[in-house]
Amino acid sequence: MDNHSILIVDDDDDVRKMLCFVLSAEGYAAVEAHDGVEALELMDTDGPPALAVVDLMMPRMDGEELIRKMRQNPALAETPIAVVSGRATPSTGLAVGAHLVKPVEIGELLAVVHRLSGVAAVQTVKGGR
């Protein structure tokens, strides 16, 4: 993972995969983690991503806890975070860059990623069908 990667953290395999596919199709480098623990491990080894897209409801460590831990870690304190959840209004008291509501609209997702990650979609490679 490097400063241009987007980290996707969601326990639902299918949702996580689709998020990655969509972002990849738009030219982003997507990295996935199954839950908060895995996410921290990844960031520990590879450094902070350009943006973390975090699902709130996850086993072992949920989204809120992950965000708290990130903020407590100086290396990760400044990492932009977008939160994804089923609730219409944000419930966390934590400052995050954006709040996406499931089911996620791809257009919205891309706008958020573009805005928060500071990474321009590197190559708009329209992959073959």
Added chain:
Amino acid sequence: MTTTHPVEHLRLILRQVPGAIWATDTELRVTYVHGHPPMLQEGASTRLVGTTVYDFVQTHDPTEPVIAHHLAALVGGRQSFEYSRRARSFDVLIEPLRDDHGVIVGCVGAAIDVSDRREAAAELAKVQSETTEKLQRTVSLLEATLDSTADGLLVVDLEGRVSAYNNRFLKLWKIQPPPGPLSTDRELLSEVFHQLVDPQGFLDRVRVLYAAVAEEAFDELHFKDGRIFERYSMPQKIGDEVVGRVWSFRDVTEREALLRRATFIAGASRLLASLDVEKGLRAVVNLAVPDLGEMCAIDLIQEGIPRRIAVAGGDGDNEPSPELHPSVLAGHQTTYTHGHRSQIGIPLISRDTVIGAITLVAPAGRTFNDSDRELLDELGQRVALSIDNAWLYDGARRALSSRDEFLSIAAHEIRGPLTSLHMAVQGLLRGSLSQNATEKALEIIERADRRLGQFVDELLDLGRIRTGQLHFNLEEVDLGTVLRDAVSRVSGELTQSGSEVNVKTEGNLVGQWDRFRLEQVLINLVTNAIKYGEGKPIEISAIESGHRVRITVVDHGIGIDSAMLTTIFDPFQRAVTARHYGGLGLGLHIAKTIVEGMGGNITVESHLGAGATFTVELPMSEKK
């Protein structure tokens, strides 16, 4: 004619008076006449002078009254008598006539018609007699009223002397009818006022009322033996003048007791309206003491044992016995002795079950009477009702909250597959996905479709279970086949999770079961093993033993908290908190219902962090 001076005077006076005057000599020869003497018999001559009195009455009989009176007058006796003639009445006066030397020379008589006066007097006497009779009737009526009234009455004059009383008064105050006439009220009452709780207060009040002669007063009197009287006092008047005082006493003990009881019940009902059971019960025991008893306790049966919820009136060591009397526990109001006190136990009954009891201890030396018992029965009913209401409310609240939780979790359960479905479709439509991504997207759509469909089925099953419409279609089924079918249905999830599955079968596994439902149970258990298995190996076995099969599904994943093991088969229970895992836990509830419906049972063994083993035992056929 020679007349003496007085006669001439008399004549002048008598001219004013209806009557007659006459004078005679000593031979009763008339010497002077004025008017018409009434003694004149019919037919007597009008020229009377010269005639005699004998001629008046036409007889010479000296005993004839008129003659006798004249003769008596001639010898010096003043005669005054009544004379009636022809329905007229006369007052007659005959006096001797004396000359200047005092010698009787004759007599003079006067007769005055007093008929009208006599009539008036007779009329008056008649009226008086009638009035007296009326008065007597009234008095008799009054006396009858006095004795028939339920109130005790005492009438005294201004000095306190008794003018009237009735028997009820004597009875109320328990005064023995005294042998002689009663004298003053003070003497009367001094015998008995010590019956009162506050005798001095009573006397003071009486004194005040005697001083305020014209005042009306209404008081309550409290007796040491518990009786309560109402006393009404008012002045006795004749016209505007106060001549005495009337005291009326009424025994209202029973009325007050009924009132107190009604008030108590109303008060208790109000307190019991609170849905906070303990608070309501504590208020009731405090209300019951000291009116109903010296100590009061309420126990509720929880997990088969009576637990004291509220108690009032006792100190630490002195309490109604904590052990409930067996016949109270059997549902009967029971009075018994404990220590040296009379105690009463009232069962609290809700829907035919004894849920607790109220225990009351009577004050020393007292026992509970029938009307106490009736009141306590009613209290017991109301307390039980209020407890029932509180439980119902609580149950409803929990059900609602549980339903709300359910709805929230259901929404979450749907949202997952919906999200991936939505993104997959959108991604495909945008046409920007890679070949690999496109294939995966289609798989995801298929999976989402299946997940959603399964969830809907589970909800429907839950509905069926709830309404008792879960039907079984029993047929000959090979468990081994069904097991392998189930595993292959979840192969997608299996590969995704990376878990390895090992299936072992032993013995004859053909039995009478519902194929569809059996597969449903197995899929549920295997899916759970995959979900919570953390990718570690899963072992499934189906072994015949005797006339039963035992199926086990073992995973080595996150395991289940032992505290949750008892509730894991209940609907809407999750073995992990909703925050960390989604899922309703309907699957296990449905699985349990199905297994038990086919005559089997399902159990689980697990420790946190050490995986879980689910065991299903089924009879080969439903007939045992």
